[in-house]
Amino acid sequence: MNFNLDNKFFNVMNKVADGFFLCILWTVFSLPVFTLGAATTALYYVVHKSLRGNRGYVWKGFWYSFKSNFKQTTIIWLIMMVVFAFLFTDYQIMSAFLEKGSPLGMLSYFFFILMIFWSIWCVYIFTYSARFENGIKATLKNAIIIAIINLPWSVLVFVILAASLLAMYLVPFMLLVLPAAVMYIYDIILEKIFRKYMSEEDLKRELELDMENH
Numbered sequence: 001m002n003f004n005l006d007n008k009f010f011n012v013m014n015k016v017a018d019g020f021f022l023c024i025l026w027t028v029f030s031l032p033v034f035t036l037g038a039a040t041t042a043l044y045y046v047v048h049k050s051l052r053g054n055r056g057y058v059w060k061g062f063w064y065s066f067k068s069n070f071k072q073t074t075i076i077w078l079i080m081m082v083v084f085a086f087l088f089t090d091y092q093i094m095s096a097f098l099e100k101g102s103p104l105g106m107l108s109y110f111f112f113i114l115m116i117f118w119s120i121w122c123v124y125i126f127t128y129s130a131r132f133e134n135g136i137k138a139t140l141k142n143a144i145i146i147a148i149i150n151l152p153w154s155v156l157v158f159v160i161l162a163a164s165l166l167a168m169y170l171v172p173f174m175l176l177v178l179p180a181a182v183m184y185i186y187d188i189i190l191e192k193i194f195r196k197y198m199s200e201e202d203l204k205r206e207l208e209l210d211m212e213n214h
Contacts, residue, residue: 015051018058019180022046025062026179035070037077037126042066045130047183048191065130073129076136080122087115119161120147120154127183127190142197150193160185 022043029039045065049055091111098105124143128134134142147154164182168174195203 018051019184020176022051022058022062022180023176023178025059027175029062029066034074034078037073037080037129038066038070040126041069041073041129043179044127044183044187047180048130048187051180051184052187069129072136072139073126076125076129076139079136079140080118080125084115084118087111087118091115116158117147120158123157123161123186124154124190127186128194131194146193146197153189153193156189157186 026039026043029042030036042062042065046056046058046061050058050061088111091108094105094108094111096105098108121144124147125139128143128146129139132139132142160182164174164178168178
């Protein structure tokens with residue numbers, strides 16, 4: 001009896017096991033909270049390179065991305081936390097005005113929409129950071145521009161994010177599955193977007209890597 005570990009079933013099971021391990025890594029490395037940006041960047045990096053690209057190993061890739069992007073993505077995440085704190089505070093204040101019947105209370109809807117876009121911006125920031133090397137200012141600017149230009153896809157990005165957060169809230173065990181699964185879906189969506197802004201040389205290199213590993 002031939003026992004072929006390279007058949008499709010074992011490949012799928014290997015991907016599932018890698019996904020579980022990756023989710024555990026992301027959860028552990030996100031626990032200090034301020035490291036969430038670096039951990040999320042590493043999560044997307046490994047999903048793109050290993051889970052979809054079949055290149056490298058989960059732990060090695062995660063640690064490489066986490067370490068190499070730690071400083072910049074941590075600073076960016078702290079900036080984004082300050083932005084969210086500002087938006088949430090204003091939302092709370094305007095909600096209080098709304099409860100009192102003040103016309104100013106209508107601004108609560110405006111700040112609520114901005115918080116939604118903030119979450120979309122974060123997704124683009126950390127997935128972009130995993131794929132491109134830029135400074136903090138350029139990363140923040142490019143991520144928001146790409147998100148706005150590709151608004152229909154950005155709406156889908158938010159729907160997926162909101163659904164996954166709700167699922168993890170209702171069923172905490174999903175934390176061991178959804179982070180990698182969501183990033184896998186994001187990689188399918190965002191790679192089509194990111195490649196529109198890549199140079200011919202980068203696209204050629206990506207194609208060569210895809211052909212080598214499929």
